[in-house]
Amino acid sequence: MATTFEEVKTAHRPSDTLILDRQGEVLHRLRTDKQIRRGPWVELSQISPALRTALVLSEDKRFYEHSGVDWQAVTAAAWANLWNTRTRGASTLTMQLAGLLDEDLRRGSDGRSVVQKLGQTLSAQSLERQWRKDQILEAYLNLVPFRGELVGIEALSQTLFGKAAHGLNHLEAAMAVALVRAPNAKERQVAQRSCQVLKSLASQPDCEAVSLFVSATLARRDYAADEGIAPHVARQVAKQRAQSRTIITTLSAPLQRFAVQTLQTHLRELSGRNVQDGALVVLDNASGEVRAWVGSSGPMSQAEQVDAVTTRRQPGSTLKPFLYAQALAEKRITAASLLEDSSAQIQTSGGLYIPQNYDHHFKGWVSTRTSLGASLNVPAVRTLIMVGPDAFQKQLRRLGLPLQQSGDHYGFSLALGSAEVSLLDLSNAYRTLANGGRSGPTTLLRAAKASPHTAPALAAVPALDARAAFIVSDIMSDPVARARTFGTDSVLTTRYWTAVKTGTSKDMRDNWAVGYSQHYTVGVWVGNASGAPMWDVSGTTGAAPIWAAVMNFLHAQQSSQPPKPPTGLVHQRVTFEGNQSEAAREEWFIAGTEQATFATASQDKSALANVARITSPTNGSIIALDPDIPPQSQRLTLQAQGHKLRWLLNGQPLAQGNQALWLPWPGRHTLQITDAKGKVLDEVKLEVRGAGVKKAASSSAR
Known part of the structure; x- marks a missing residue:
């Protein structure tokens, strides 16, 4: 048994777990104890004065005068028992608290034994010698059982009255005190007792109105088991820290609120296009800390309990940057190499594979920069033929995308995102690009001694050639490169440096936008949890506006600079002979692959003639x-x-x-x-x- 007030207060365990953001702000409240309902410890100054007054007048009028035992009440109770008349009883608030603190002194179904009553008396006197009166009253109100599973004044206030304990009025306070005396009494008895308490407060209550209030209140259950703006994170971290009642996460509450509101607002605009669900995640590039995690569209979804951040879905064209990065690293192509975007029929073991572009038009000979920026499908498939599906699958696994099947299982459609990945894994793979090819884990929990203002960098390992990662990032940040598909002034263009890619799975079932700035990686998915296709949703109307809004929020007061080129890169001017669609420009090359002039294969000039x-x-x-x-x-x-x-x-x-x-x-x-x-x-x-x-x-x- 705890003996001091501080020990009792420290040992108090709410039935709910509070999920906090990195600054200590409450993000979510999640019930984790299914046996009882107990709120957080409430200081006496935060409890309604009306309740404190009503409790003392009703249960222990001489509370501030006695030293644990009210001998005057004991004498009155003894005479009442002798003459067989009813009285309030002699148990003081201090004695009741002693019974709550010591299991051996707790009242049984047949009442307390003589030995228990003696022990309760001695314990009460001991408490009065060690504790102040305000501490006794505070502990009592936090530990006293109320109706059903409710324990403590905060649980009662939130459940029956829908408010914190400091906001109780005289009528609510009277009802709470009535439940102290008889927690599970019938409704009529609670109403009668409440009216008596009000009379003790020198008021003239309308007992019929009190009865109606009690009836309505006892039927109310306003204390939701799950409440806040991060339900999926709450459930996840509560499992990891099952013994903790307060968990500090890496999330940012202002960003989380903005992300939830932005996702829901945009999905309402898309409701006419059969879009119900969405998800969003924000990662800190340096540390891997998750700054925002929105697992669903909430009440808009028919499957709001499903966490779409971790659900596997086809990522569409969002895998293309990793494919081109691998081909660049292997020196199979350069950013200026000309790839043929034309009708292709590729023989596979399952028959002919005929890839198509998103707009069903072919662009002819285009550079790698244009192929990736404009998200052309046929050049990507031709690039995968050079790299090989199995080798590409192994590269994706090194980037943290745990594909379950071999590259041969997916075949050449792997270039267009036929494998299934989660939004979290895909966003972290893009974070690898942001970090120059170095991959590391993500985390939702903030270290106990970590500063809320800074995040320590987590261990990272090389997963992709740094030079190739830089070139791919440069392409994805180039609005001119994506102009053929998205125009020169799309929602993907930001006033600060970002690199971004969109993707749409087959049959318009999933739409993605994933990209990064100097400091953050943002991933967005929209679609339907049921797998139903969307209607007329493109790369710039689905997930992209949400991605742009979150990026703008992140960089409202923070700049984003382009990455510095790593060693081993060459920057030189290139020209394209016989190809009017590609203008002369400055281009990046991995050292040893550079050349000044490029021409189509029809002119008998290979895109990489100088590379063996x-x-x-x-x-x-x-x-x-x-x-x-x-x-x-x-x-x-x-x-x-x-x-x-x-x-x-x-x-x-x-x-x-x-x-x-x-x-x-x-x-x-x-x-x-x-x-x-x-x-x-x-x-x-x-x-x-x-x-x-x-x-x-x-x-x-x-």
Whole structure:
């Protein structure tokens, strides 16, 4: 048993968990104790004076005079028992508090025994010697059980009266005191007792009106179990800190409120286009701290309990930046390389794959910068053919996107976002781009000793080439690059530096906008939790306006500067021969891939003529041998671009030149090209499956 007032106060455990923002402001209140309903500890100064007065007059008139036991009341009770007449009883508030503090002294169904009454008397006298009167009254009002599951004045006030304890008027105070005497009495008895309490306060109550008030009040339940602006975060962190009743998060309450309001406002504007749901997350780039987390559109949603921040959905074109970054890092393309945007029919194991652009129009030969900025689909698929679906899947996993299937399972549609990812994971992958290719975890909980004004940087590991991350960020921040699809003055253009990408999944089921500034990454999803398609929602009318509004809020008083280029980059002017759609400009290159002039393939000039690389097969290829076809008829053509090339298979010489024939055999193989001095210029890994005959390396090359 706690003996001091401070010990009792410290040991008090509300039935609700308070979720606080980084500054200590309450974001959410979540009930976590299902057995009783107990509010936070309320100081006596924050309890209605009317209630304090009514309680003392009704339960213990000489409270401020006695030393724990009211001997005058004890004498009166003894005479009443002798003459078999009814009286209030001799138990003081201090004695009742002693019974609440010590389980051994608590009243049973048959009342207290003589030993318990003696112990209660001694404990009350001990409390009076150690505690002040105001402390006794404060502790009593916080610990006394009321009706049903309600314990303490705050739980009673919020549940029955819908207000804090300091706001109770005389009628409400009288009813509360009536419930102290008989917590679970019938409605008529509570009304009668309430009227008696009011009379003790020297008022002339209308007992019929009091009865109507009591009847309506006992039927009310205003104390919601879950209340606030961060329900999904509250449930998540409450599980992580099950023993805590106050949890400090990394969220910012002003930003969270703005995010909730902005999401709901914009979704109301989209309601005529069959859009009900949305989600939003804001990450601090340096630390990975979550600054805002809106898991649903709340009452607008038919599935508001579902957390859309963690739900997996198809991300559409938002995966393209990672694909182009990988191709840049592998020196398969540059930002100025010309890619063909035209009708394509790609043979796959499942049949022909025919990618289309969003507007169903083709742009001809376009640079990588334009392909990514304007979010063209066909060039992205052609780029994935170079990189290989399996290699791209592995890159996405390094970025923290836990794809469940292999790249071969998704095939070339992976370039257009056929895999499913969560908004949180996707936003954190974009944060990796913002951090120059370094990936780290996110966090919702603020460290106990951390400053609310600063956030320590979390451990990060390289997940993507820093040079490629810079070039992709530069493209996504370029309004000219996205002009062909979005125009030159779209909602994606901000007055400060940002890099952003939109995406729409097939059948218009999901719409995304994910991007970052110098300090923050913001991810937004809109759609329907049911998976129903939206109507006529584009990349700039769905999630993008919400993304822009949140970014503007974040940078109302904070600047955002473009990242500094890492070492290993070259910035030079480029021109495009025979291509009027691409104007001469300054372009970024990974050192060793730069060139001044680019032309279309029809002019017999490769986009990367000066870069040696294996063009076929692609990295991660799986080759299946057919046992019904003679091995000599299943030779694989190896192709590469460059000068004076030498081929190595599993480290052994295979052939020379830009093309070679190889008779494959089952197993995993590494194919490399080198220059005349033996320096490895490029390599791919592949697997051969099925029956085959292993031939000597010298006899398999032609």
